[in-house]
Amino acid sequence: MTYIFYQVDAFSDKLFEGNPAGVMFVDTFFSTKMMQKIAEENNLSETAFVVRRGNTFDLRWFTPKVEIDFCGHATIATAHVLHKEYGLDPPFIFNSKIGELRVTIRKGLYVLSAPIPKIKPLVKPENLEGVFKSLPIDSFKAGKDIYFVFDTFKEIINYKLDITKISNLSKNGVGITARYSDEFDIISRFFVPNEGIAEDPVTGSAHAALGVYWSRAIGKNKLKAYQASERGGVILLEVTDNHINIIGNAITYMKAEIRITHVD
Numbered sequence: 153m154t155y156i157f158y159q160v161d162a163f164s165d166k167l168f169e170g171n172p173a174g175v176m177f178v179d180t181f182f183s184t185k186m187m188q189k190i191a192e193e194n195n196l197s198e199t200a201f202v203v204r205r206g207n208t209f210d211l212r213w214f215t216p217k218v219e220i221d222f223c224g225h226a227t228i229a230t231a232h233v234l235h236k237e238y239g240l241d242p243p244f245i246f247n248s249k250i251g252e253l254r255v256t257i258r259k260g261l262y263v264l265s266a267p268i269p270k271i272k273p274l275v276k277p278e279n280l281e282g283v284f285k286s287l288p289i290d291s292f293k294a295g296k297d298i299y300f301v302f303d304t305f306k307e308i309i310n311y312k313l314d315i316t317k318i319s320n321l322s323k324n325g326v327g328i329t330a331r332y333s334d335e336f337d338i339i340s341r342f343f344v345p346n347e348g349i350a351e352d353p354v355t356g357s358a359h360a361a362l363g364v365y366w367s368r369a370i371g372k373n374k375l376k377a378y379q380a381s382e383r384g385g386v387i388l389l390e391v392t393d394n395h396i397n398i399i400g401n402a403i404t405y406m407k408a409e410i411r412i413t414h415v416d
Contacts, residue, residue, distance in 0.1 A: 155410045158237065159196070160229035163354040163385035163400035170385045171354040172405065173226035174199035175233045181212065183416035184219060190410070192216045197349045200226040208245040209234075211253070217348035221249045221295070224356015224398050228262045231255035232402035261388070264398040268391075269294040269361045271368075279320040284311065284328075294361030297325035301365075305332045305339045309380050315345045322346070327358050331370070336378040336386075338366050354385030356398045363389035363396050 157176050164170025174194045181187065181203055191199040191214035200223065203210040211230065213223035227246060234240045235257065246253040254265045274291035277298065286307060288300035298321065302308060308330050318326050325344045332339035340362055342355040352358075359377055367373055367389075375389040388399035 153412055153415065155412065157194075157406075157408045157410045158229075158233045158404060159406040159408075160232050160402050160404050162225035162229045162232070162402045163356070163379075163387055164383075165401040165403055167403060167405055169383050170400075170402070171225040171352065171356075171383070172196050173223070173229035175202065175226070175230050176200070176410065177202045177204070179203070181210070186412075186416040187212065187214055188217075188219065190214075190412075197352055198223045198226040200230050202230055205247070208247055211246040211248050215344070215348045217346075220347065222266070222357045222360075224264055224266070224359065225354060225400075227253055227255065228264055228356065228398075228400060228402055231257075231262050231264075232404070236404060237407070258399070261399050261401055264356065265395045266357075266360050266398060268364055268394060268396055271361060271364055274298055277321070279317075283314070283317045283321065288328075292361075292365060294364075296323075297327060297358065297361065298322050299327040299329060299358075299361060299365070302328060302330045305330045308339050308341055311341065313343065313351060315343075315350055318343045319345045325352075325355075325358065327355075327362065329362055329366075332378060335376070337370065337372065337375040338362060338377045340377065340379050341381060342379065351381055353381040353383040354379045354387065354400075356387070356400075359387050359389060359398055360396050363391050363398070367391040 161170040244255045290301035329340040342352045377387045390397035
């Protein structure tokens with residue numbers, strides 16, 4: 153059978169920036185094994201599989217190695233395809249492992265509303281010695297991922313990735329962050345080598361946690377964030393009492409056909 157596949161650069165209005173995501177619409181989900189094979193073949197940081205359920209959509213995300221519970225940029229990419237390629241109007245309601253996700257459009261930008269993640273202090277992080285040139289001034293955990301806060305933005309920009317050392321910190325994601333500049337409130341980078349992503353270009357899910365942390369730290373509920381990967385990307389954040397808005401642009405890079413002769 154033939155399936156339409158889209159590749160979208162999320163958190164950018166220009167090609168070759170932001171974070172590329174695969175989006176594939178199917179009548180029913182394939183087996184987890186088959187979807188994992190497709191994601192591995194795509195070799196993007198995440199591939200989203202989408203099933204329409206009346207006025208809502210079931211959504212699952214896969215890295216080249218594992219299925220994950222939440223992916224912000226691939227959700228925005230999916231909303232972009234629904235709007236620009238299929239001509240559907242928002243709001244778009246997605247059913248996911250973490251609950252209902254809602255995407256609207258405001259002034260040409262996609263607004264992903266997600267639940268507020270629980271932020272917990274990271275007490276005595278393990279295997280930290282020698283990972284960074286200087287020790288972080290704070291650390292916390294959100295879901296399965298851990299984050300380290302540094303004193304200056306230069307420590308984020310100048311960090312040289314050591315995959316082995318980062319991998320030893322966590323089986324899941326590792327984020328580093330700091331205050332940035334007059335233009336951006338915060339800067340970050342995000343690494344997930346144990347899930348097949350050495351450095352994620354622009355990470356929506358991580359910014360849910362970063363938005364909550366920095367909103368409390370600096371007393372602002374609207375933040376402008378920059379993720380300092382090689383591709384780079386800008387994310388706007390709005391924090392309320394019960395949800396966080398993750399806001400950004402998207403642009404379609406590719407529409408293709410995937411031909412599968414046998415589906416598990």
